[in-house]
Every structure is written in C-alpha cells, then in structure tokens.
Amino acid sequence: MKTFFFPLLISILVQISFGQIENSPPKDSNKTILEADNEVYFDEELQRMVAAPNARLESGPVLLLADRIEYDANQSEAFAEGKVILSDGDIRLLARRIKLNLITGDFNASEIKFGIYPWAIQSDELSRQNSTIHGLNSSLYLLGKEKNEPNLLVRELRWNEEEEVIRAGNISIKLGDHTVGRLPSFSGKTNRKSLQYKLIAGKQSNLGWYLGTGGKWQLGANVDVNADFTGYSKRGLLLSPGLQWDSNGNDSNYNGSVESGWIDDQGDLRGNDLLGSPIDSHRSYIRAYTINRPQENWRVAGQFEWNEDSEVYRDFQRQQFHENQWNDSFGEITYEGKNWTVSSLTRWQANQYESTVEQIPNLRIDLAPTPLASTKFYNTIAIEFSAFRQKGNLGELLQKSNKLDLGYKIVRPFRLGNGLIYSPHLSYRRQDYSMDGPNANRSMGEWGNEIRYEVSGDYNWENATWNIDQIRHIMGFSISHRKVNRMSADQESLIPQIDNPFVELNLRPIDLMDHIEADGLTPYEVVRLGWENQFLTRSGEQTRRIASLHFFQDLYHKKENDGDIAKEFFASLSIQPAPWISFTGQSKINSDEGKVIRNSFSAQFIDGTVNTLEVGYFKYLSFSDQWRLSAKHRWDERKSFHTSIAFEEESNTIPYWQTAVEFNRSAAWTWIISVTGRKGTTKENETELALSTRIFAF
Structure with missing residues (x-):
C-alpha cells in the first residue's frame, strides 16, 4: 500500500495545475497584448515580436511576465525567459524559461516552481505535448521548502491526461537533502488521492518497545484503504489493513468499514485466554460494520467482531479495547413500509470464548399504531419468530428453543378538553415454544389505562449567539396503570430462560408488548406517575430541541410469585442550547x-x-x-x-x-x-x- 501514497499526490497536483492552462485558450488571438518598459519591436531574424525588459503578455485569461518575451503571432506561441511568472487566474507558476502555445496549452519549461495548496512543487523540467505531461526531477514539499522537511523526489514523471494514467519512476523519500528511502516505480489512475501518513513509537511493558508506520489512501470517490505496520520488540510485526466506504445517491446509500490485524506473536509470556488455555502464536482479529439503504424502503446492516483469542484486541489495540469488551456479530435486512416493517436478523457466536444467545434466525413483523377502519381506535401488531440457541464459552449448546410470539394492542384515546386525554387499551400476547421435549405455550391479557394532561406555552425570547428564535415549553403529566393476567398456559414451567434482559438500567417498560426479551414474562400490576418537559426553538424552517426533563415514579408494582417489587424512580435530563x-x-x-x-x-x-x-x-x-x-x-x-x-x-x-x-x-x-x-x-x-x-x- 505504501507504493500508492506519494506518487498519487503528483497526479492530483499536475492535473489541477496544467489542466487549467489547456482549458483557457484565448477566444481571439487579436486580443493578445504585448508590452514592456522599452518599446516592443519585430525581430526580422526571429520573425517574432520582442519585448524587454519587464515584459508583459496578456491573452485572454493567460498573463505571462518575464525579463524578456518573444511572441510568434502566426503560431500563437510565446517564448519567455528570466524570472518567468505565468498565471491563468487559477494557478501561478514560476520558471526560468518557458515556451507556451496559447491555443493548445502545450508548453516546455525549466526550473519550475508552483503550488497547489497545501503543496509546493519544484521541477527541473516540465513539458506538455499532445495531452501528455512529462517531468524530470520533480520535488514535492508541504507548503514550502524548509530545513529537514520531508519531501519527495520523482526523477521521471509521465501523465496522460486523456487516459488519466500516471507513471512515476525512481521515487525517493527525503528529509531535507538526505535520502531516507526509496519507492518502486508506480503506475495508476489519477483519480486516487492520498490522505495521510503516520509514524508511531513508544513502549508498553507487555509488548516492549514498538515502532510503526501506516497510511490512509483514497482509492476512489467513495472508498478509503489504510494499512499499518507495527513492530514490537517482544512480540514481532503486527499487520493491520483496513477498508472504509461511504457512497450516497439520491435514493440509496452504502457505508461500512473493515478493520483487521495479524501477528505471529513471538512473546515468551503470552499468557492464557479467558478459558485458561495458552494463547497460540498465530493471532488475529477482524471488525466489520456496514449499514446500507439500496432503496428508500430497504435497510441492510451487518456487524462481525471476531478475535482468534480473548486477549488479542486487548494486547494490541489497548486504546480501543474499552469500547470492544463485549462482541456481537449479526446480519439484518429490513423492509420499511409506511406504518409497518418486516425484518430478518441472524445473530451467531463468532468467538467461542464468549457465551452468546444465537438467533438463527429472527423474523419479525410490526404494525405501528394505525386507525382501525374509520374509527378512532388504533391497533398495533407484533409477530416474531426466533430460533434461540444459547452457547457457552466453549461453544457448547446449553439450551435451545423455537418461539413464536404474537402481540396485539387496541387503544381508544378520548380527548376530554383543556389538554386532558384518557387512553384505555387492551392487549393480548401469546407465546408458543417448540423444544426437544414437550412443547409449551402461554397467553397473557393486559388492561391498561392512562390519563395525561398536556399544556404548552410560548416565550418570545431570542438570542442570535445561541441561535434561539422563541421558545416553546411542552409539559405533560401522566398517571399510568397496567394489569397483566395469565389467560392460559401449558407446560409453562418447561420454558427455557434464554431470552431475558441481563439488567434493566433504563426506564423499565410497563406495556405488555414492550417486553422484548420475554422468556421470563409473568403477570404483574404497576402504577406509574410521570412528568415530562420539552423545550423547543425554531432554527430556520426546522424545530430544534434545546432541553428536556423527565421524571417517572412507580407508585405500585407487584409481580406474581414475587409479591411487591421494588418501586423505581427514573429521571433524565438533556440540555443543548448551542x-x-x-x-x-x-x-x-x-x-x-x-x-x-x-x-x-x-x-x-x-x-x-x-x-x-x-x-x-x-x-x-x-x-x-x-x-x-x-x-x-x-x-x-x-x-x-x-x-x-x-x-x-x-x-x-x-x-x-x-x-x-x-x-x-x-x-x-x-x-x-x-x-x-x-x-x-x-x-x-x-x-x-x-x-x-x-x-x-x-
């Protein structure tokens, strides 16, 4: 990958610079103006107009300054030498001498200096003929030449504008005037761009001293590739290639990334993994993520997090380990209708040292609250099939079940006036389990009531610094009651407890249909009090939330066989005025x-x-x-x-x-x-x- 980085810069700079001259011929050669401090004269021997000193030639957008300029009107060619400055309104080029065709844009120049931010380029010779640019001994600097500054020296450069192909040979990496490395000859398309290059060094007690290098390159308009090489004194060489892509169209977008690493670990004290087994010398990892919308209604997503052993990512990617302690691998495809969705998900155990609940597959259909015919009743439907396989941290199968889960809810809001809304509802949920032994099933019914009082107020307050244009405060008070009863059950005690939440750190759901991980579902009754606040402002044609404050308190909570459940208080606050x-x-x-x-x-x-x-x-x-x-x-x-x-x-x-x-x-x-x-x-x-x-x- 290193071969791509430096030569590709050359193609970009040359394309931007000299592509401008070709596209800027004068519309009318009669408008060419030649002048100097002394009177311009016609040289019979040269058959050219001659201007000197401080000569100036202007032809359309092209401006040429030099100590001496010769102009051949018949051939529309200019010859300049001595402190040459060429500009076409977009670039500025300095040279010792230059021959320029004002019609075709072909040129031949020596001792050239020019810049395209943030690069400065020097070249002994640079020429263009028949859409091919040829350069000799070209040096590239970032912003400007300084002492001990890293730069590139390209002995020979050839770029075909029509084919968009560049060839560079005998490339040297230099620090100041000292050569520190060489790159092989290069050939490639000019639409590839380099992004960055890095060096790292340091010391970790378990890895020893390390030295690394790497870079990131843009292979196309939507694809970046990166590669890192890091040598550890105690472990060996870690290779870490990666890939990122991001493509957005009118009705589609595709984005994702792949990160990987491989090392032949030569460490004497690699230790043991989470299972207590010695860690092998061949170690690697892969992280892959993607979210895509091929069409407006389709969504395809995937994630793959694989480690050859439990410690490899922790050892060699320590800075990122705190966000990658628990791994998950899945693939999902979803179709989103106007008020309904159909999705298919597969989750599997990628790492045998991590216990995992596999879902191979999970199929789900959801209907959002939708008016029932022409009534004021709203119904919600959720249908889910899951094939659960609980795997231990040795990859062994602990439990399994196939579950069909059906839920239905119907609600009728009554607006009582003055911001008061009463919403009673009924819900039904049935779960059928298919297992190796006897099958099991159960059904639950829910009766729910909610009274909500909502008010709002507008405040004429503006602040240009904070981009606030008036404030609207929306406040709601609610009291909710849910009572869930068992309607039927068969072999319920045999239901394996696979799909259950590990811990509930957020606001606990109280609706029967909101319990997603529900193998442990039992009848319950709860009464909850809520106070919700939102603060909005206008931002152009949009509405922006600048703050929210919510409080919820369980007044009563009882579950079958468990008696009174601990009542919980939950509060959340979010403020972002700017x-x-x-x-x-x-x-x-x-x-x-x-x-x-x-x-x-x-x-x-x-x-x-x-x-x-x-x-x-x-x-x-x-x-x-x-x-x-x-x-x-x-x-x-x-x-x-x-x-x-x-x-x-x-x-x-x-x-x-x-x-x-x-x-x-x-x-x-x-x-x-x-x-x-x-x-x-x-x-x-x-x-x-x-x-x-x-x-x-x-």
Whole structure:
C-alpha cells in the first residue's frame, strides 16, 4: 500500500495545475497584448515580436511576465525567459524559461516552481505535448521548502491526461537533502488521492518497545484503504489493513468499514485466554460494520467482531479495547413500509470464548399504531419468530428453543378538553415454544389505562449567539396503570430462560408488548406517575430541541410469585442550547431501599478552537463509581495540550490517566508525545510512553 501514497499526490497536483492552462485558450488571438518598459519591436531574424525588459503578455485569461518575451503571432506561441511568472487566474507558476502555445496549452519549461495548496512543487523540467505531461526531477514539499522537511523526489514523471494514467519512476523519500528511502516505480489512475501518513513509537511493558508506520489512501470517490505496520520488540510485526466506504445517491446509500490485524506473536509470556488455555502464536482479529439503504424502503446492516483469542484486541489495540469488551456479530435486512416493517436478523457466536444467545434466525413483523377502519381506535401488531440457541464459552449448546410470539394492542384515546386525554387499551400476547421435549405455550391479557394532561406555552425570547428564535415549553403529566393476567398456559414451567434482559438500567417498560426479551414474562400490576418537559426553538424552517426533563415514579408494582417489587424512580435530563455546550444525565433509584441502580451524566463545553472540556460520571449497580475528565487546550497555532483522567470514588484510585502534547513543527510534521497510566487490572498496571507523528496529513 505504501507504493500508492506519494506518487498519487503528483497526479492530483499536475492535473489541477496544467489542466487549467489547456482549458483557457484565448477566444481571439487579436486580443493578445504585448508590452514592456522599452518599446516592443519585430525581430526580422526571429520573425517574432520582442519585448524587454519587464515584459508583459496578456491573452485572454493567460498573463505571462518575464525579463524578456518573444511572441510568434502566426503560431500563437510565446517564448519567455528570466524570472518567468505565468498565471491563468487559477494557478501561478514560476520558471526560468518557458515556451507556451496559447491555443493548445502545450508548453516546455525549466526550473519550475508552483503550488497547489497545501503543496509546493519544484521541477527541473516540465513539458506538455499532445495531452501528455512529462517531468524530470520533480520535488514535492508541504507548503514550502524548509530545513529537514520531508519531501519527495520523482526523477521521471509521465501523465496522460486523456487516459488519466500516471507513471512515476525512481521515487525517493527525503528529509531535507538526505535520502531516507526509496519507492518502486508506480503506475495508476489519477483519480486516487492520498490522505495521510503516520509514524508511531513508544513502549508498553507487555509488548516492549514498538515502532510503526501506516497510511490512509483514497482509492476512489467513495472508498478509503489504510494499512499499518507495527513492530514490537517482544512480540514481532503486527499487520493491520483496513477498508472504509461511504457512497450516497439520491435514493440509496452504502457505508461500512473493515478493520483487521495479524501477528505471529513471538512473546515468551503470552499468557492464557479467558478459558485458561495458552494463547497460540498465530493471532488475529477482524471488525466489520456496514449499514446500507439500496432503496428508500430497504435497510441492510451487518456487524462481525471476531478475535482468534480473548486477549488479542486487548494486547494490541489497548486504546480501543474499552469500547470492544463485549462482541456481537449479526446480519439484518429490513423492509420499511409506511406504518409497518418486516425484518430478518441472524445473530451467531463468532468467538467461542464468549457465551452468546444465537438467533438463527429472527423474523419479525410490526404494525405501528394505525386507525382501525374509520374509527378512532388504533391497533398495533407484533409477530416474531426466533430460533434461540444459547452457547457457552466453549461453544457448547446449553439450551435451545423455537418461539413464536404474537402481540396485539387496541387503544381508544378520548380527548376530554383543556389538554386532558384518557387512553384505555387492551392487549393480548401469546407465546408458543417448540423444544426437544414437550412443547409449551402461554397467553397473557393486559388492561391498561392512562390519563395525561398536556399544556404548552410560548416565550418570545431570542438570542442570535445561541441561535434561539422563541421558545416553546411542552409539559405533560401522566398517571399510568397496567394489569397483566395469565389467560392460559401449558407446560409453562418447561420454558427455557434464554431470552431475558441481563439488567434493566433504563426506564423499565410497563406495556405488555414492550417486553422484548420475554422468556421470563409473568403477570404483574404497576402504577406509574410521570412528568415530562420539552423545550423547543425554531432554527430556520426546522424545530430544534434545546432541553428536556423527565421524571417517572412507580407508585405500585407487584409481580406474581414475587409479591411487591421494588418501586423505581427514573429521571433524565438533556440540555443543548448551542452546539458548543451540552449536558445529559440519567438516574435510576430503588425508592424503597434508596439504592442507586444507575447514576450517570456527561457535559461538554467547547470554546471555539481553543478549549474543549468534557466531564462525566457513572455508577451502575455495584459496578464502578467513576468520574472522568478530558480537556484540550490550544496554546497557539503550533502546540496543543490534551489530558484525560478517571477517578474511582469508592476505592479512591486513579485507574487511568493520559497527558499528551501535539506539536506542529511545520506544515508537514505533526508530533504527538503522550504518557499514559493504567492501574487496577492484571494487564494494565503500567505507565506507557508513546511518540507518534503524522506526515503529509491535512
């Protein structure tokens, strides 16, 4: 992949630069103007008009300046030498001498300098003839030539404009005037663009010293490819290729990514995996994600997360491991109608060390609340078939069942006036299980009532800085009652408990049809009080939510065989009056015992391009009680400072911290020095020093 990076830049720059001259011939050669400090004269021997000193030729959009210019009106050719400046309104080119055909755009120039942001190019010779550009000894710099600046030297360059093919030979990578590497000859299409290049170095206790390089390239308008190569003193060479695509059409879009890694691990202390087995030397991983809409109504999505062993991603992608501790692999296809959907999903166990509930397949049909005929009744339908296979962390089959789940709900809202709405409903749900032994089934019926009072108010408040144009406050009070009874059952005790929620950290559903993972469904009764608030503003022709505040409290909750269930309080808050400030928070409490089930919040503050501050806190059940803070400060145009820290309140420890300084030494070099500390696990009790650089990244 390295072969693509540098030569492709050349094609882009040449195409942009000299394509302009070809498309800019003068409309009428009689409008060509030639002048100088001295009088312009006709040289009989040369058969040309001659202008000097400080000569100036203007022909259509082309402006040519030089110490001396000779112009052949019969051939529409100009010859210039000495401090040559050529411009066509889009580019500006400097040369020692140049021969230019004002009609065809063909030219022959020497000692050329020109720039297309952010690149500066020098070339000993550059010519164009019959749609082919030929260059000798061309050097490319980022913004400008500086001491010890990385640059490219291309001894020979040939680009065919019509075929859009570029060929480059004898390519050198240089630091200043010193050659540090060479690339083989290159041939390829000119519509491919390079994006960035990087170098990294550092030390981790379990991996040793490491040195890596990599790049990212645009293979086409919608496809990027990347490849990283990292050598570890204790482990060997890690190869990490990847692919990303993003294509948007009028009625379709396709996007996705693939990330992978492979290493022949030479470490003496690779350790054991989660199952206690020794880790093999051949280690690899794959991450693949895609979401596609071939047509407006169709959605195709997939995810594949595979590790050859439980520790490979943790060892070699430590920065991303906290977001990839639990893996999931599935494929889904959905058709979305006006008020109904049909979907098919397959979920499987990709990693044998992770227990998984497979669904091979899951088929579902949903009808959103829809008026029943011409009445004011609204009905909802949900039909689902799932083939569950519960796999253990050795890949063994623990339990299985085939379930057909049918749900139906009918509701009739009554508007009582003054913002008061009463909505009674009836629901029915039947579950049929097919198992190796006797089959089982059950059916439930629900009687529900909800009284809701909703009011709104408008406030004539405007703020141009915060982009607020009036505020509308919508507030609703509700009291909801649900009572679910068993209507029939057969062999219910044999139903395997496969499809059940691990833990409910959000607002618990109370509607019978809202229980998605429902193998453990039993009769219950609940009364819940709610208070909801939304604050909206206008943003052009759109409506934007700037804040919301919701409270819910269970007044009564009882479940069959369990008696009274702990009553829960749930609150959520979201504030984002402007793009540069936001706050979100959730809290869930067992109000009977005062125990915290969940407390979490996050806040972000952005001060232009100078400062960014993020603060977060989360506590889930008995897990963690952690504060997190991250900040970024930009000292000046060249230097910025980053820091992150996590603090465990209960244990009074700091499990993670990082400090990094980013220094833009020049337009071509960006250096990043970071120190990271981790504490609290068997693998991450260490301090890591890392040095990385981005080259030609913009």
